[in-house]
Amino acid sequence: MADTITVSVSRYRPEQESEPTFQDYDVPFRDDWAVLDAINHIKDNIDGSLSHRWSCRMGVCGSCGMMVNGEPTLTCAAFLSQYAPGPIRIEPLRYFPVIRDLVVDITSFMTKLKKVKPWIIRKEEKALSEGEYRQSPDELDAYKKYSMCINCLLCYSACPVIGLEPNFIGPASIALAQRYNLDSRDEGALERLSILSQDDGMWQCTFVGECSEVCPKDVDPAGAIQRYKLTGAANWFETILPWSSK
Amino acid sequence: MLKKMTPLLWFLFSAGGTVAALLFPLHVLVTGLLIPLGWIDVPGYDSMVSLVSHPLARAYLFVLISLPLFHGAHRFRYTLYDGLKLKHLHVPIVLICYGSALTGTAAAAFFLWNFS
Amino acid sequence: MTTESGYTLYHPKWYRHPVSVWWWLSSWGYMKFVLRELTSVPVAIFSLLTLWQVRSLANGSEAYARFETWMSSPLAVVLNVLIFVAVLFHTQTWFLAAPKAMEVRLSGKRVPDILIIVSNYIGWGVVSAVVAWFWLGR
Numbered sequence: 001m002a003d004t005i006t007v008s009v010s011r012y013r014p015e016q017e018s019e020p021t022f023q024d025y026d027v028p029f030r031d032d033w034a035v036l037d038a039i040n041h042i043k044d045n046i047d048g049s050l051s052h053r054w055s056c057r058m059g060v061c062g063s064c065g066m067m068v069n070g071e072p073t074l075t076c077a078a079f080l081s082q083y084a085p086g087p088i089r090i091e092p093l094r095y096f097p098v099i100r101d102l103v104v105d106i107t108s109f110m111t112k113l114k115k116v117k118p119w120i121i122r123k124e125e126k127a128l129s130e131g132e133y134r135q136s137p138d139e140l141d142a143y144k145k146y147s148m149c150i151n152c153l154l155c156y157s158a159c160p161v162i163g164l165e166p167n168f169i170g171p172a173s174i175a176l177a178q179r180y181n182l183d184s185r186d187e188g189a190l191e192r193l194s195i196l197s198q199d200d201g202m203w204q205c206t207f208v209g210e211c212s213e214v215c216p217k218d219v220d221p222a223g224a225i226q227r228y229k230l231t232g233a234a235n236w237f238e239t240i241l242p243w244s245s246k
Numbered sequence: 247m248l249k250k251m252t253p254l255l256w257f258l259f260s261a262g263g264t265v266a267a268l269l270f271p272l273h274v275l276v277t278g279l280l281i282p283l284g285w286i287d288v289p290g291y292d293s294m295v296s297l298v299s300h301p302l303a304r305a306y307l308f309v310l311i312s313l314p315l316f317h318g319a320h321r322f323r324y325t326l327y328d329g330l331k332l333k334h335l336h337v338p339i340v341l342i343c344y345g346s347a348l349t350g351t352a353a354a355a356f357f358l359w360n361f362s
Numbered sequence: 363m364t365t366e367s368g369y370t371l372y373h374p375k376w377y378r379h380p381v382s383v384w385w386w387l388s389s390w391g392y393m394k395f396v397l398r399e400l401t402s403v404p405v406a407i408f409s410l411l412t413l414w415q416v417r418s419l420a421n422g423s424e425a426y427a428r429f430e431t432w433m434s435s436p437l438a439v440v441l442n443v444l445i446f447v448a449v450l451f452h453t454q455t456w457f458l459a460a461p462k463a464m465e466v467r468l469s470g471k472r473v474p475d476i477l478i479i480v481s482n483y484i485g486w487g488v489v490s491a492v493v494a495w496f497w498l499g500r
Contacts, residue, residue, distance in 0.1 A: 014375035070389060097376035105376060141472075160392060163381040164328055203252045206324050207459055208395045226463040229256055236253035260460070266405045267456040270449040272490040274408055276498065277415065278442030282434040289498065291423040297497065298419055307416055311409050318406030325399045331383045346406075350413060357416050 005029040005080055006087035007038050009050065012098050020098065023047075024087065029080055035088065036064050036075040039102075052102040059216060062152030066102055067091040072157035072214045094157040095166075109153055112169045115195060116177035121188025139184040146179035146224055148217040155211035155221050167200040171211035171221035174202055178224040181231075193228075193235060202228050248340060255320055255344075262317025269310060304358040312351040319343035398455045404448035407441075457482040 004026040012020040025046055027038040036054055043050045054064040057076045064075045069089050080088070096104035126133065155171035156162050162170055177196060181189040196202045205225045212222040280286045289297075297303055323343045327333040386392040418429035432438055461478040 012377050014377070018377075020377060094379070095381070097373070097378045099373075099376055105373070158391075160328060160385055160395075163385060164331065165333075197253070199249065203256065206328060206395075206399070208392070209459065210391050210395070213391060220462075223462040226459075227465060229253075230463040233253040233257040233260075237257075260463070262405075263452070263456050264460065266449065267453040267460075268486050268489050269493065270405065270408060271446070271453055271486075272493055273412065274442060274446045274449050276494070277412070278408075278433065278445060279439070282430070282439060282442070286498065288430075291419075291426050294426070295419055298416070303496075307412070311413050311416070314405050314409045318402040318409065321399055321402035322406070325396070325402065329386060329396055329399070350410060354413050354416065357413070357420050361416070361420050 002029055002085060005038075005084065007035075007042065008087050008089045009039070009042065009102070010089075010091040011050070011101050012092075013049075014100065020091075022089075027080075029084065031081060033080045034076050035066075035068055035073070035078045035080060035083075035090065038080060038088075039075060039090065050102070051100045060150060062150035065093050065152045065154050065157070067094055067157065072154035074152060074154065074216050077216060093153060095159075095163045096153070096156070106153060108166065109151070109156060109170065109172070112173045113151075113176065115169065116173050116192055117188060117195070118173075118176045118180060120180060120183065120186050121191060122185070123187055133185045135184055142184070143179045143182035146175045146182070146219055146221075149176055149179070149219045149221075150217055152216065154214045154216065155219075158210035158214040160208055160210070161204055161206060165200070165204055168204045169196065169200055169202070171205075171225065172219075174205075174228060175219050175221035175224040178228055181228075193232060196228065197232055202232065205229075255316075258313065258316040259320035260317075262313035262315070262320075265309060266314040266317055270314065273310070299361060304361055308354050308358050311354040312347075315347040315350045316344075319347040398451065401448045401452040401455075404445040405452060408445050408449070453486065457486075 006024055007027050008022045008024050010020045011023045025042045027033075027041050027046075030037075033041075034057070036057055039050070039052055040054070043052070052064075052066075054076065055061040057064070059074055059077045062074075065072060066075050067073070067090070068075065068078055069083060070091075072093060075090075080086075090102065092098045092102045092104045096106060096108070099105050149172055151172060153172065159168075159171055161168050174196060177192045180186045181192055202225050205222075207222060207226060209222045212220045215221065276286070281288055298307065320343070323339055326339050327336070332339065386396045415429055418425040433442070457479050461475070461482065466473040466478060
């Protein structure tokens with residue numbers, strides 16, 4: 001087994017270049033090292049000028065997402081041994097503007113997420129004296145999958161529609177909208193439906209399905225969007241039927 | 247106006263896709279391969295006509311022809327938008343795709359309604 | 363701050379990779395998607411062939427004979443083989459994708475995906491058998 005593995009990292013220093021370039025580094029090849037460990041090794045020991053984001057290093061914070069050999073990956077969850085003998089190509093998350101090296105700007109996602117109102121919407125809050133909102137295990141099960149999202153944005157990098165139509169609200173935002181729509185405590189489903197029925201909403205999705213393939217938390221945003229389309233279509237039929245109340 | 251119809255167009259796409267998924271394999275196999283290659287007995291013209299004349303058969307054929315046309319039109323429209331980045335040509339694309347589907351549906355209705 | 367979700371303010375030095383029209387060649391997942399979407403063309407073609415078949419039936423035995431003759435030509439057979447492969451691919455990918463639109467629950471528990479897919483194929487078999495019997499049997 002080799003001692004080292006070559007890691008080819010996309011570098012972008014706006015003050016000195018107008019386009020990203022690749023820089024190769026040789027890092028120790030250790031069985032238990034994740035790609036993130038290799039990147040941290042480069043920054044700590046070889047080239048301190050490398051910029052990247054990371055935090056928990058255990059797959060729950062969603063900070064360390066990057067393109068590894070062309071696939072959106074959480075670098076803390078991908079091991080060097082998976083890519084042996086290398087070289088491993090590391091680039092910043094696709095379809096987002098690159099600020100520097102491996103750091104991208106995710107403001108567009110933050111704006112889109114706020115648009116879908118990812119919080120419990122109620123016409124009237126219960127008074128504290130009335131006690132808590134009770135929820136059965138089945139009611140929890142209805143939305144639990146979609147609540148596992150860590151906002152890592154791998155799904156956005158996997159979705160070609162995001163690349164082609166940057167205004168598309170995107171997989172994670174719609175999955176999170178569904179997380180609240182399907183929550184028994186929430187009363188905002190119609191409000192979110194009207195927001196997500198607009199031009200940049202769910203109808204832009206063509207069910208490529210890559211978002212669910214890359215999701216590290218099995219949120220299945222593609223499934224959430226398809227269910228939402230069915231809800232949207234059913235709602236559309238209801239609004240045009242002559243005997244509907246809407 | 248088309249934007250208001252997006253849910254309906256998606257629904258037609260879904261219905262057409264389901265019809266195509268369930269019924270086209272059999273129809274392509276029989277009409278496209280088994281009969282022309284003589285691997286099964288060819289139903290004669292008269293027996294085909296009497297089969298198709300039945301109102302249920304005509305309704306079945308109408309659904310078999312029209313829904314997959316809408317399925318194909320909708321899917322092809324988005325393939326042109328995304329696959330060839332032609333979204334800026336959305337006006338002619340929409341007219342040609344759904345226009346063809348509507349024409350085919352109208353033709354099917356005409357031939358099947360008057361069938362005897 | 364209310365900004366259009368695609369527009370980033372005051373940062374001309376952020377690098378934005380252009381998305382090439384050949385984006386779908388860059389990964390096998392994308393290629394499978396485009397091939398799946400392109401099955402829409404053979405499906406539409408076969409709808410039109412069926413329409414022609416109905417018209418031929420309506421126009422008399424000679425018209426129908428001309429239809430059958432064309433369908434036996436080598437060009438038509440090759441076309442139909444391609445359509446058949448495309449339609450099978452459509453059916454397989456449709457049964458994987460379409461059930462995602464509905465979460466099926468039996469007495470509170472989610473039905474596993476594989477059961478949904480298998481029951482789709484069983485339904486496909488039953489429907490095909492029934493239609494075949496009406497059409498070719500008796």
